[in-house]
Ligand code: SF4
């Protein structure tokens with residue numbers, strides 16, 4: 001109980017502090033921090049991953065590798081059970097990447113597969129929405145999360161246009177945001193992301209974003225009859241580190257096509273800077289109280305019920 005009470009107080013105090021700052025200089029913390037975040041595209045050598053959907057065979061080895069690399073819970077369906085591909089799943093706290101299968105009118109003979117994970121936006125809306133800077137775009141290109149700084153407000157979940165950040169309900173005492181971090185600890189040691197390394201057909205290519213775009217352009221130019229003339233993520237939402245090419249139209253694979261080319265933080269910053277601190281403080285207080293009471297209830301009655309449902313029947317809600 002002591003720990004829970006301390007966590008609650010720490011959360012409220014942290015967010016109250018952040019909110020006071022935001023009252024002065026906008027919701028995103030100090031002016032210096034805000035300016036720093038606007039330099040997100042300044043890292044010329046940032047990396048990304050190109051996913052070639054014409055190559056992916058839907059084997060789920062990337063899912064398995066991600067699960068093992070991140071020590072995630074054993075899934076309900078083993079990774080060699082491909083029946084789950086039929087459902088259009090979303091990522092969640094227990095699965096940082098999922099692969100979904102699509103039978104499309106013009107591609108009846110060969111289903112298409114779409115791998116889903118954090119897209120590592122060039123100017124991430126999740127980072128912009130976070131009032132305490134718990135999410136950042138790293139120079140390497142990965143959008144990374146610091147659990148020690150996070151206050152659990154979950155604004156990042158609301159801000160992400162791809163519905164990626166997930167709240168970890170598995171650990172009732174210390175819930176946290178969970179998502180793909182581009183295997184940051186691996187790439188900073190010169191290794192490939194685990195999913196990229198595991199892909200048996202090289203549907204995933206890791207590299208510098210600039211070079212990936214050139215590679216994608218070359219593939220499209222070499223086989224224009226097999227690819228749409230579109231690199232998804234080159235411009236969408238201001239650009240993403242995770243890029244896609246495909247023969248099938250992206251909208252038929254549930255890619256959002258209404259995001260525009262502007263970074264989402266650009267579109268929201270005027271609104272955010274006008275949000276009075278009180279609108280941040282009160283949700284934080286209520287959220288902190290909710291966390292406090294939920295943790296107390298959990299400690300009395302066992303783990304919270306699993307809320308990691310990642311299946312959406314409505315395709316428009318799966319990225
Ligand atoms: S896809 Fe969502 S979670 Fe990932 S960087 Fe972009 S806004 Fe953030």
Ligand code: SF4
Nearest residue numbers: 066180182183193195
């Ligand atoms: S880059 Fe790493 S964390 Fe992200 S989906 Fe691949 S294996 Fe998972």
Ligand code: SF4
Nearest residue numbers: 056057059060062199
């Ligand atoms: S490992 Fe490669 S081929 Fe298999 S599902 Fe993942 S991206 Fe597709």
